[in-house]
Amino acid sequence: METLLKKSCEVIKEAGKALKNAQVPSARAVSKEKLILQFRTINAFSTQLIREGLLTIAPDIPWADAEFDTAKQKDPALGCTYWVCDPIDGAIHFLQGFSPWCMTLVLMENGSAAFSIIYDPVRDEMFTALRGQGAWLNGEKLAVNIRNSIQ
Secondary structure: OHHHHHHHHHHHHHHHHHHHHOOOOOOOOOOHHHHHHHHHHHHHHHHHHHHHHHHHHOOOOOEOOOOOOHHHHOOHHHOOEEEEEEEEEOHHHHHHOOOOOEEEEEEEEOOEEEEEEEEEOOOOEEEEEEOOOEEEEOOEEOOOOOOOOOO
């Protein structure tokens, strides 16, 4: 599982770099329809990069197109293991040329997250979590603060 997590991080990081270097539209959308079109364009670009990368490292793991619809994620056709991804979380920020925005990826196994990745290409911060083993920021283990007061 750790090897798949590491390779998935590489896919997300490469997609994040490409997205960061992609041109934000030179003109801001002046209508809801144009904003939706810009969103669909950049979302499709990001999705394609991530999907193609994941297919090279894990061709047998399907992609759930319903990132916000957990009922659709339970479709038996997906099987027990599948990807859930938000290829550009904060797309409106991205389209307006400012952060925060990030990319998220989760590998689901038997109804729960096996691991998750959140990548902020602007800050080059990679947050990862592996079920039962904790979370990391850029490879450094994260821990909760044991203090229970601010004094």
